Amino acid sequence: MASQALTPENSVNHRATALSFKAMEDVFDISYKTSIAYQPFTDREIKNPNLEALANHVDENNNPASKFPYLSEGREFYVITHNMVKEWLENAGKEASDWYAKEFYEAMRLTSEGQEYELPEYSHDNMVDLISTVIFGVTAYHELIGHVPDYCDSPFKAGFRAQKCPHSGGFSIILPHGCHRSCYIFSSSPIIGRISELYWRGRCARVGEMCMDKLH
Numbered sequence: 001m002a003s004q005a006l007t008p009e010n011s012v013n014h015r016a017t018a019l020s021f022k023a024m025e026d027v028f029d030i031s032y033k034t035s036i037a038y039q040p041f042t043d044r045e046i047k048n049p050n051l052e053a054l055a056n057h058v059d060e061n062n063n064p065a066s067k068f069p070y071l072s073e074g075r076e077f078y079v080i081t082h083n084m085v086k087e088w089l090e091n092a093g094k095e096a097s098d099w100y101a102k103e104f105y106e107a108m109r110l111t112s113e114g115q116e117y118e119l120p121e122y123s124h125d126n127m128v129d130l131i132s133t134v135i136f137g138v139t140a141y142h143e144l145i146g147h148v149p150d151y152c153d154s155p156f157k158a159g160f161r162a163q164k165c166p167h168s169g170g171f172s173i174i175l176p177h178g179c180h181r182s183c184y185i186f187s188s189s190p191i192i193g194r195i196s197e198l199y200w201r202g203r204c205a206r207v208g209e210m211c212m213d214k215l216h
Contacts, residue, residue, distance in 0.1 A: 032115060038108075039117040040129050041078040041136055046071065077140050082132040089128060097124060105130060 006012045007028070009021045017024060036044060046052045054068035055075075066072035089096040102122055108130060109119040120126050 035112075035115040036117040037115070037137065038112050038119050038130065038133055040082070040133055041141070042075050042082075074140060078132065078136050081136045081139075082128065085132045085135065086128050089124070089131075096127070101127065 007024075008014070014021055014024055019027065046055075051068055051071060055066050055071040057065050057067045059065040064072075095101065105119075105122045105127055109122070112119045119130060
């Protein structure tokens with residue numbers, strides 16, 4: 001749905017950039033070729049040694065005190081996800097490696113051909129890595145970079161999270177975000193409105209406020 005809303009000619013991405021549609025297609029082609037989307041998060045090379053140092057920072061008592069939680073906590077969450085998937089597949093028995101499972105893996109592997117990181121041939125461990133990466137990608141990872149570029153290599157790419165004050169953000173952050181959100185060509189389903197109203201009322205609202213207070 002997002003790709004249909006954002007990528008066609010004269011759609012959001014095209015109108016929000018100074019590129020011709022052909023140039024935008026070229027950018028997407030480059031993005032595909034350089035993609036490491038299927039590479040496990042803990043295996044990815046961090047090209048900026050300063051970010052690795054921030055992630056591995058320790059306090060005066062030599063206790064972990066990361067100053068770049070995007071990376072350090074991202075790795076921790078990926079390990080949690082990986083352990084969950086490993087246990088899940090082990091408990092699934094033969095179905096975890098039957099014909100359907102292998103066909104699924106092969107179909108996913110083919111989609112990675114031509115990318116910087118291509119999925120390896122099927123094995124049980126590689127299946128665990130794939131499913132873990134997909135779950136991680138659509139949860140924690142997408143939450144952080146759904147509206148901004150991946151900022152592992154440079155925190156200057158960061159938008160919404162790398163702020164000293166959690167209640168503020170630069171105009172350059174708000175503008176493209178607002179453009180994306182306001183230009184979606186799909187209207188919301190009526191049920192979205194009802195869920196939204198329910199969420200912001202009663203106990204749900206109080207729980208949400210408590211969670212936000214803890215985060216801040």
